[in-house]
Each structure stands twice: as structure tokens, then as C-alpha cells.
Amino acid sequence: MLDIKVRSHDAFTLEMKVGFIKGENQHKSDFTINTWIFVPNTLDLNKTTYSKDQFYSDVKSKVRFITPIYKLGAIVDEGAIPFNNLSAATQDLLREESELHVYEIEFQLKMFMAIFRSALRNSVAEFKQVTESQPLDLVQSYVDSCIAIRDKYRALKEELHQNEQVTGKEYLNYFSFADEYLSYTLLRYSFLLLDQLILISDERFQLLQNQVKQLILSEQAYMKSEGYSFIKANEKAVNQAVIYRYAMLNKYVESDLLLESNKKKDSDGVFVQQVYYSLAAGISMIFATIVAFSFQQKYGNFTMPLFVALVVGYMLKDRIKDLMRFYFAGKLGGKYFDNKTSISIKGKPIGWIKEAVDFITDDKVPSEILNIRNRSVLLEVENRIHNEKILLYRKKVSLDRGEVMKNSTYFFKGVHDIFRFNLTRMMQRMDNPKVAVLSLDEQNEQVIQFYADKVYYINFISQIEYEDYTEYKRYRIICQRDGIQKIEELFT
Numbered sequence: 001m002l003d004i005k006v007r008s009h010d011a012f013t014l015e016m017k018v019g020f021i022k023g024e025n026q027h028k029s030d031f032t033i034n035t036w037i038f039v040p041n042t043l044d045l046n047k048t049t050y051s052k053d054q055f056y057s058d059v060k061s062k063v064r065f066i067t068p069i070y071k072l073g074a075i076v077d078e079g080a081i082p083f084n085n086l087s088a089a090t091q092d093l094l095r096e097e098s099e100l101h102v103y104e105i106e107f108q109l110k111m112f113m114a115i116f117r118s119a120l121r122n123s124v125a126e127f128k129q130v131t132e133s134q135p136l137d138l139v140q141s142y143v144d145s146c147i148a149i150r151d152k153y154r155a156l157k158e159e160l161h162q163n164e165q166v167t168g169k170e171y172l173n174y175f176s177f178a179d180e181y182l183s184y185t186l187l188r189y190s191f192l193l194l195d196q197l198i199l200i201s202d203e204r205f206q207l208l209q210n211q212v213k214q215l216i217l218s219e220q221a222y223m224k225s226e227g228y229s230f231i232k233a234n235e236k237a238v239n240q241a242v243i244y245r246y247a248m249l250n251k252y253v254e255s256d257l258l259l260e261s262n263k264k265k266d267s268d269g270v271f272v273q274q275v276y277y278s279l280a281a282g283i284s285m286i287f288a289t290i291v292a293f294s295f296q297q298k299y300g301n302f303t304m305p306l307f308v309a310l311v312v313g314y315m316l317k318d319r320i321k322d323l324m325r326f327y328f329a330g331k332l333g334g335k336y337f338d339n340k341t342s343i344s345i346k347g348k349p350i351g352w353i354k355e356a357v358d359f360i361t362d363d364k365v366p367s368e369i370l371n372i373r374n375r376s377v378l379l380e381v382e383n384r385i386h387n388e389k390i391l392l393y394r395k396k397v398s399l400d401r402g403e404v405m406k407n408s409t410y411f412f413k414g415v416h417d418i419f420r421f422n423l424t425r426m427m428q429r430m431d432n433p434k435v436a437v438l439s440l441d442e443q444n445e446q447v448i449q450f451y452a453d454k455v456y457y458i459n460f461i462s463q464i465e466y467e468d469y470t471e472y473k474r475y476r477i478i479c480q481r482d483g484i485q486k487i488e489e490l491f492t
Contacts, residue, residue: 002018002019002020002021002464002466002469002471003018003019003021004016004017004018004019004464004471004473005017006473006475006487006489007487008484008487009420011482011483011484012422012423012424012427012483012484013420013421013422013423013484014420014421014423014460014477014484014487015418015419015420016418016419016420016421016460016462017416017417017418017419018033018416018417018419018464019066019414019415019416020414020415020416020417020466021066021413021414029351029397029398029399029400029414029415030396030397030398030399030466030467031396031397031417031464031465031466032394032395032396032397032463032464032465032466033394033395033397033417033419033462033463033464033465034392034393034394034395034462034463034465035392035393035394035395035419035460035461035462035463036365036369036373036390036391036392036460036461036462037390037391037392037393037458037459037460038373038388038389038390038458038459038460038461039388039389039390039391039426039458040388040389040456040457040458041387041388041389042429042456043389043426043429043430043456044429045389045391045426045429046359046389047359050425052338052357054425055357055391055393056338056339056357058421058422058423058424058425059393059419059420059421059422060419060420060422061353061355061395061417061418061419061420062258062259062418063258063259063343063353063397063399063415063416063417063418064254064257064258064259064415064416064418065257065259065412065414065415065416066412066413066414066415066416067114067115067117067118067257068111068115068410068411068412068413069118069119069122069413070082070115070118070119071119072119072120072122072123072141072142072145072146072149073141073144073145075112075115075116075119075145075149076145076148076149076152076153077148081409081410082111082112082115082116083112083149083152083153085108085111085112085409085410086105086108086109086112086153086156087156089101089104089105089107089108090105090156090159090160092104092105093105093166093171094160094163094165094166097166097169102171105171105174106171106174107256108409109174109175109177109178110178110252110253110254110255110256110257111256111410112153112178113178113181113182113185113253114253114254114256114257116149116182116185117185117253120146120185120186120189121189123138123141123142123145123189123193124142124189124192124193124196126138127139127142127193127196128196135200135205136204136205136208139193139197139205139208139211139212140208140211142193142212143208143211143212143215146186146190146215147215149182150182150186150219153178153179153182154179157175157176157179160172160175161175177249177252178253179226180223180226180228180245180249181246181249181250181252181253183219183222183223183226183228183230184228184230184242184245184246184249186215186219187216187219187220187230187231190212190215190216190219191216193212194209194212194213194216197209197212229241229242229245230242259343259344259345259350259351259399259415336356337354337355337356337394337396338355338356338357339354339355339356340352340353340354341353341354341355343399350399350400351397351398351399351400352397352398353395353396353397354395354396354397355393355394355395355396356393356394357391357392357393357394358391358392359389359390359391359392360390360391360392361387361390362387362390364392365390365392368472369461369463369472372461372472372474373459373461373474395417395419397415397417399415423458423477423479423484426458426479427479427480427481427482427483428481430454430456430479430480430481431454431481432454432481433453433454433480433481433482434451434452434453434454435451435452435453435454436449436450436451437449437450437451437452453480453485454480455478455479455480455485456478456479456480457476457477457478457479458476458477458479459474459475459476459477460474460475460476460477461473461474461475462474462475473489474489474490474491475487475488475489475490476488476490
């Protein structure tokens with residue numbers, strides 16, 4: 001099963017998140033993503049102006065496990081796995097302060113907070129989609145569950161802090177980090193929910209609005225007592241610090257879902273490349289040697305014709321070597337990869353990612369991709385003169401979740417492949433975002449001047465292969481020099 005989401009991460013960065021979901025008994029995850037990027041010729045993007053190193057500096061790619069999904073009410077209720085795991089890890093740590101137990105408590109804290117954030121997000125999103133008869137129960141459940149979760153977590157935190165044998169221990173900071181993150185996250189999603197509730201005029205929601213407000217105010221009071229900062233109107237410096245700290249805590253909480261990676265040049269591709277380059281050198285040397293032997297046999301040693309033949313043969317030898325290197329490089333392009341990233345968790349290798357990028361021409365693009373691209377007649381005519389530039393980004397991923405599941409207290413149903421592409425280099429060559437144009441006024445009496453948007457279209461077509469399943473996605477990115485304006489999914 002695939003779950004694909006594309007959005008703008010910021011004004012200049014495109015983000016594509018692909019979820020690969022496996023069954024409970026399937027541990028092997030192998031998938032391939034090929035993405036063709038069609039760039040207007042006017043942006044002057046080619047091998048000389050945009051190198052592979054520049055592309056990889058613009059691309060941020062990571063693979064992470066999908067956060068286990070729980071209903072908000074199932075996080076701390078009786079029999080709830082997230083809280084029971086955290087509580088059991090805490091008791092194990094109190095019985096024996098080993099390195100393994102310290103690692104486990106930090107892992108469980110991160111997972112508990114990641115699950116809490118995911119459950120909050122899903123609850124607020126669910127409220128937008130339900131029918132009129134259901135929202136009352138959803139909001140009441142949201143408030144009750146949030147109070148239960150924060151109270152139970154803080155009771156566990158307080159129990160640990162009051163234990164004399166752990167006074168001053170470093171891992172107490174982990175509980176404080178998680179507690180602060182809980183506050184930030186609770187406020188964030190509660191404000192989103194309250195913002196939706198205020199738009200509802202139904203009197204039945206007035207009490208619920210007040211309950212959500214009280215939840216927010218009580219959390220802010222707690223944060224103030226603990227010395228945690230929170231967002232305040234007209235407090236620029238405080239708000240900057242809060243946003244920065246929340247981003248750091250968010251990365252900390254997510255760190256156990258991210259797979260450790262170590263990127264290096266793909267050794268298979270490098271080895272084969274060197275073999276082909278050696279063949280190119282050998283072929284050019286054979287040519288030079290044949291020329292030298294032929295002239296030596298005909299004109300003898302130490303003659304002017306032999307001297308000239310040696311010089312010419314040497315000159316042509318280098319040209320032949322370069323031509324053969326270019327030829328072999330073209331042959332290698334679609335078969336090998338630029339980089340290979342080893343994937344591990346807890347120091348154990350569980351898979352790899354291979355990636356490559358190349359500029360290609362129309363004749364190298366599969367016919368089904370060109371059909372999906374569906375160029376207009378005008379664009380096809382322009383393409384005869386100024387070719388649309390095409391970048392092909394290839395990625396293969398292989399993961400074995402069996403190693404992860406051996407000692408894990410959670411079942412991870414799949415992985416997310418997250419691809420972010422910063423378009424700043426492309427946008428630098430775009431014209432001014434506003435263009436002066438002329439038209440008649442509403443009475444058709446006078447000519448008026450105003451400014452219209454000048455936009456560029458960058459097309460992304462992805463081919464995603466997973467098990468026996470292949471899916472195609474096409475997105476059109478509408479850009480100006482000052483950023484991404486819109487992302488359109490064009491159905492294939």
C-alpha cells in the first residue's frame with residue numbers, strides 16, 4: 001500500500017512524502033522511485049550550469065519509520081501500550097541503572113511523545129471531517145484524553161524525581177525535555193481546535209469552547225510555573241525562542257524514528273566506471289601503438305615520418321581516450337548509482353539506499369512518461385528549437401524490518417521516504433515576478449497599466465515501484481522568482 005503526499009515545505013522547497021506500508025508478517029521493504037523533472041529551457045539548466053554536487057546539496061532525503069497510530073484515548077487508558085511501555089521502562093530503570101535501561105527509557109519517552117503528537121493531529125483533522133451529530137463527543141473526548149495523558153505522564157515524572165537514588169542523574173533531563181514538548185504540542189493543536197470551534201455558532205459548542213480554553217490556560221499556567229516559555233502576542237523575542245526550541249525538541253523526539261545513515265560513493269558504480277575507463281585508455285593505446293609500429297616498419301627507425309606519426313598518434317590517443325570515456329559514461333548512466341547510503345538502527349545494518357541523478361534527452365524518457373507529461377502543441381513546437389531540460393533522479397531502497405522488530409516493543413507498519421528539493425538555484429534565473437501590462441478600463445475608454453504575475457511551470461513525474469505494484473504521479477509546480485506559488489496534482 002502507498003500513501004503519497006506532496007506539499008511546499010517552505011517558499012522555496014518542495015516536499016514529497018511517500019509511505020510504504022507492509023503487512024504485519026512482512027519484514028522486507030524494497031522500493032524504487034524514479035522522478036523525471038521537466039524544467040523550462042529559459043531557466044538555462046544543464047550539465048555545465050548545474051552539477052551533480054549542486055543537485056545533491058539542494059536535495060535532502062531521509063527514511064523514517066511511520067509513527068505507530070493510536071487513538072488519543074488509547075494512550076494512557078487501562079491496557080494502553082504507550083503508557084505501559086513507558087511505565088515499565090521507568091520501573092526497570094529504578095531496579096537497575098544499566099546503560100541498556102537508560103537507552104530504553106529515552107526511546108520510550110520519544111515514542112510516547114511522537115505517538116501523542118500524531119494522535120493530537122489526527123483528532124483535530126478528524127473533527128474537520130465528521131458529520132454534525134458527532135463533533136460534540138469528539139471535542140469532549142479530546143479534552144478528557146489530553147487531561148488524562150498529561151496528568152498520568154507528570155505523575156510518573158514526579159514519582160521519578162522524588163526518588164532519592166536518581167537525584168542529579170542525566171536521564172532526568174529526558175523527562176523534562178519530553179514534558180516541555182508535551183506542553184508545546186498540546187497548546188499547538190488545542191489552539192487549532194479552538195480556532196475551528198469559534199467558527200461554529202451552535203450554542204451546544206459554547207461549553208466545549210470554554211473547556212478547550214481552560215485546557216489551554218491551565219497548560220500555560222503550568223508552563224509558567226516550570227519556566228517554559230510559550231507564544232505570546234507582541235512578544236517577538238520570546239516567540240523566536242519558543243519556535244526555535246520547539247523545532248529542536250521536535251527533532252529530538254523524532255530521532256528514534258529516523259534511520260541512521262552513512263552516505264558514500266556507490267562502490268559498485270565506481271569499480272565498473274574505473275574498469276571502463278581503463279578499457280578506454282587501453283583502446284587509445286592500441287591505436288597509438290599500431291600507428292607507431294606501422295610507420296616504423298615502413299620508414300624505419302629515427303626517420304622524420306616516424307617522428308611525425310608518433311606525435312600525431314599521441315595527439316589522437318588522448319582524444320580517443322576521452323571519446324571512449326564519454327561513450328562508456330553514457331552506457332553506465334542508467335545502470336549504476338552515484339551514492340549508496342547504509343541504513344542502520346541501534347548500530348545494526350538493516351538496509352541501504354542508492355541514488356543517482358542525470359540530465360537526459362527525450363529519446364531516453366520512457367514513452368509512458370512522455371504521455372503523462374502531455375506537452376501542449378505550442379510547447380512541442382518550441383521543443384524543436386529549445387529543448388525542455390529533463391533531470392532524472394533515481395532512488396532504490398532496501399530495508400529489512402525483521403532486525404528492528406526483534407527487540408522492539410512497537411510494531412512499525414511501514415516507512416516514510418521523505419524527499420525535499422530546494423528550487424532556489426532554478427528560481428535565480430527567473431524574471432521579475434511582476435510584469436507591466438496594458439488593458440482598457442471597465443468602460444473601455446482609457447488604457448490602464450497594471451501588473452500581472454509571471455510564472456514558470458516545473459513538472460515532476462514520479463514512477464513508484466513497490467512489490468508488484470507500480471504507480472505514476474504528476475505534479476506541476478507553479479513558481480515565481482520569489483517562491484513556490486502553487487502545487488497542482490495532475491491526474492495521470
